Amino acid sequence: NAGVMQNPRHLVRRRGQEARLRCSPMKGHSHVYWYRQLPEEGLKFMVYLQKENIIDESGMPKERFSAEFPKEGPSILRIQQVVRGDSAAYFCASSKGPDTQYFGPGTRLTVL
């Protein structure tokens, strides 16, 4: 059973471009969570999604950030008009229900 998959593992964008981060949950998991780790800081919750629904986005910046988890395909975290402060590691986790979360390897975003 493959673990949580994230791609790309590394992403470089120039200021003002869009970043799209993908997360494929473990097989059988319908709950996805996104976390951000800024340099030298711990992981911070961003958003919790179930298929086609955003359950909790209390940790997501109000502007430029959006997330979706469509009926088919991976969950997408989209950052529009990236700024240098968006440079961070973005981790995705999945679970079967409101239960133990399994984490992916992360995507490291660098904004030039």
Added chain:
Amino acid sequence: KQEVTQIPAALSVPEGENLVLNCSFTDSAIYNLQWFRQDPGKGLTSLLLIQSSQREQTSGRLNASLDKSSGRSTLYIAASQPGDSATYLCAVYVGGGFKTIFGAGTRLFVKA
């Protein structure tokens, strides 16, 4: 609001020493507590998961304890090795909020 604190922030020990990493959380209403290892620039490796009804978990040289009533967990590493050098993260899963709250981590360096 749940907060997770890890002490010490950094620790340097000689090889072979037994050591204890501490984690405290402010709200005892947790679903489970998990200890992770993170190597520089890498993802998270789950070390031990303790359900709220459990007192401890063991894996090899690692032992984690949980005292919900006092809001504390400890990670005990026996006979430390240079390969144990990494950042150790404590995280609590708050079932009601469906999110994992992370501590800032303890950076461990084991000298050969």
